[in-house]
Amino acid sequence: MTRRLDDRTLETLGAEIERPRHPRTSLQTGIVHMGLGAFHRAHQAVYTEDALNRRPGPWGICGVSLRSPETRDALAPQDNLYTVAVRDASGQRLRVVGSLTETLVAPEDPAAVLDRLTRPEVRIVTITVTEKGYCHDPATGALNERHPDIVHDLGNPDRPRTLAGFLVEALDRRRRAGTDPFTVLSCDNLPGNGHVAAGILRRFAELRDPDLGRWVADRVACPSSMVDRIVPATTDEDRAAVSAALGAEDAWPVMAEPFSQWVIEDHFPTGRPAWELEGAELVADVRPYEFMKLRLLNGSHSCIAYLGYLAGHATVSDAMADPHFARFVRELMDEEVTPTLDVPPGADLSRYKAALLERFANPALKHRTWQIAMDGSQKLPQRLLGTIRDRLAAGRPFDRLALGVAAWMRYVGGRDETGQPIDVRDPLADRLAATPAPALFGVREVFGDDLAGNPAFTTAVTRAYDRLVAVGAREAIQTIR
Incomplete structure (x- = not known):
């Protein structure tokens, strides 16, 4: 023995x-x-x-x-x-x-x-x-x-x-x-x-x-x-x-x-x-590093988790093996997240993003989308909503970020695209499951007072949610431009 x-x-x-x-x-x-x-x-x-x-x-x-x-x-x-x-x-x-x-x-x-x-x-x-x-x-x-x-x-x-x-x-x-x-x-x-x-x-x-x-x-x-x-x-x-x-x-x-x-x-x-x-x-100052990581790595991870889970991908590497997911993540980083960053001195942002894509695709890790999807009510404000606030302030679109938020809304509803139950792990799970998707904007702990009352935000996310319901996560990602 x-x-x-x-x-x-x-x-x-x-x-x-x-x-x-x-x-x-x-x-x-x-x-x-x-x-x-x-x-x-x-x-x-x-x-x-x-x-x-x-x-x-x-x-x-x-x-x-x-x-x-x-x-x-x-x-x-x-x-x-x-x-x-x-x-x-x-x-x-x-x-x-x-x-x-x-x-x-x-x-x-x-x-x-x-x-x-x-x-x-x-x-x-x-x-x-x-x-x-x-x-x-x-x-x-x-x-x-x-x-x-x-x-x-x-x-x-x-x-x-x-x-x-x-x-x-x-x-x-x-x-x-x-x-x-x-x-x-x-x-x-x-x-x-x-x-x-x-x-x-x-x-x-x-x-x-x-x-x-x-x-x-x-x-x-x-x-x-x-x-x-x-x-x-x-x-x-x-x-x-x-x-x-x-x-x-x-x-x-x-x-x-x-x-x-x-x-x-x-x-x-x-x-x-x-x-x-x-x-x-x-x-002396961690902030530029933490924003780069939170918004590029963690923000992308959350989008992959919710959209990937809904599309039937059990792991991050499974999702990234789909060229449409890989393109979505690359464009999310380049077009919506990167313009909001204060890049740390000496950082090679292009190399960092390329390394992230390679890390996400690592087939040996088997990082489960369900694991990353846990506690989304606590994670979204840091990973996605701060970036969205900056995009709103700049008057710039955020269609991919909106799709990530919409996927979270659909995920916490507790049913996947085939009608099977989702084991949602979240401190607010019961409350979220009992709240219809449009009313989730009223969950102040997640969206604060500003986003809930911002029609540019609610319209973009509602449009993305309706698209998810109509065609599913994989097609919504495949057709987004």
Whole structure:
């Protein structure tokens, strides 16, 4: 029987498999990561692993799941080791990552999470909780003070459920103990993610205690960052293939493409790992990078997800193998998104877009359109609607973007083009399913007040929606010009 991946089996792995080169047994935990999922393990944990291999330091990661124990249950018996399988058309390359020192499950033991966050040696908290984890209004970025979990956390600071509840309670404990605050580094796909994080933490703290709110505003650094790597969900087939190639059972490996990028606002008052030694870009202003990525990659991904799913494509690469989809995405980038961008200094935009098309077409990843389509009510404001607002302000057309929004409207209705049910995963799923398509413009959390009242926007999207219903997604894409 194949042995489980753990510290003891590391030395038995084949020479072609990369493994930790830093002393894991003495690795101190200096980072807590909130939202332990596949993306973090394929991205920030890998950058930290590379930094530790080059320059050892007290930067081990405690991973915290805010929901399910599944990741902890898979990784704890493996000494928190796991495999990253980098896949493209040429094959698969494996590496075992060892920067994760422990895993905690917040709903099981919130006291343990608060204890870890309060320890003086923890100097950075990184975040990948997805857009909905911020408990904010996606249209404005403000804390949703009526969110039931926020209401709970304000009344039960020792038993929090939310990101804001955990971080503010830990910061208050550090303040009262005279311990420096940790730096909060958001790694989610939100424009100005550091500013969003700072805003929700400050407001939550103010609601608890005005003095605490001022201390959080004055003392807690919240740099922004832009992250980029395609990380599809791991399947049972992936587990079996990786374990066979590894020669040891890995209960939860992660799959990833070769490309990876991390752009970070360099503001860490109490220190950070040497992430830049392995390719992270430390800059003064992340905004040009994040807009380029959010609008080109994430915006295109959402359009492919909704239109591709409706057209019967299970994966992004399946959709991109259709020349009409490939043309649609290329023209979306070139004609509607690119004119809205403030391109970062030195960036080769043509090369970046060509690389995106190649990445989308990678057949080895099998990135499911259904996975990308999740939580659209939280994603559309950042991925599509900001670009549409800029196109409206410039008096320019946005037919492809409108078709993407219309496809989301049809998708959340819960039936595909053949009448089969769609498993819609969204915080507003029930409300969206019960709302007729034209009335979805009134969902303020998505469209705000401005777009709902803009006839140029509503007319374009309604026309696109009617076209989708009449001819289907594939023909609507094929005939759009």
